[in-house]
Amino acid sequence: MVSHKISAKHKAAHGATLIEVLIAVAIAVLIIGTTAPFTLEFYQRSELHTEQRNIVAYLILARSRAMANKNQMSQGLYLDNSNATIFQGPSYANRNPVEDLILPRSKIVGVSDASEIIFTQLSGTTTAATTTLRVGQAIRYVVINPEGLIQ
Numbered sequence: 342m343v344s345h346k347i348s349a350k351h352k353a354a355h356g357a358t359l360i361e362v363l364i365a366v367a368i369a370v371l372i373i374g375t376t377a378p379f380t381l382e383f384y385q386r387s388e389l390h391t392e393q394r395n396i397v398a399y400l401i402l403a404r405s406r407a408m409a410n411k412n413q414m415s416q417g418l419y420l421d422n423s424n425a426t427i428f429q430g431p432s433y434a435n436r437n438p439v440e441d442l443i444l445p446r447s448k449i450v451g452v453s454d455a456s457e458i459i460f461t462q463l464s465g466t467t468t469a470a471t472t473t474l475r476v477g478q479a480i481r482y483v484v485i486n487p488e489g490l491i492q
Contacts, residue, residue: 385449385476392450393474393481396425399444400458400483400491403427404467407460407489412440417459420452420472433457451475458485465489 357365399418407416412429419426419433425444430436446452455470465488472483484492 382477386479388447389450389474389476389479389481392447393483395444395446396420396472396474396483397491399425399427400485402442403458404460404465404489404491407462408465410462413462415459415462417457420446420456422446422452423448432459447476449476455485460489 396418403416403418406427406429414429415431417428417430417433417436419428423446425446426433427442427444428436428438429440451474453473453475455472458467458470458472460467467485467487467489469487470485472485474481474483486492
């Protein structure tokens with residue numbers, strides 16, 4: 342019968358030393374610390390781009406509803422810090438809230454300038470406006486010309 346003795350120098354170490362754990366934690370903190378700002382900036386820019394595309398889609402929907410003469414009323418889009426609302430009527434203040442279509446908005450993207458855009462029934466025209474979207478240092482614009490075309 343063969344004896345399977347393992348010498349002391351060939352025994353596998355069971356566990357890590359305190360120094361090895363500290364080095365591993367220091368490397369992890371260094372990696373996270375250097376990549377976190379880039380990850381946050383990437384997330385913010387991605388969220389800004391998505392919000393711009395969503396607002397353009399909401400404007401197109403509001404304009405389409407106005408051109409289709411839905412309920413024989415003008416249609417508009419109202420933007421606040423938590424929602425986008427497609428409404429019917431001459432203004433957001435004078436709308437029929439029962440007909441509101443409330444749509445989600447990004448919680449981190451701020452909106453300034455034109456927060457209420459109204460499209461005329463049948464023609465889809467509007468007053469020229471620019472909506473500014475901002476998160477951190479990044480800015481994007483949504484431009485609507487008088488014919489109601491969205492850029």
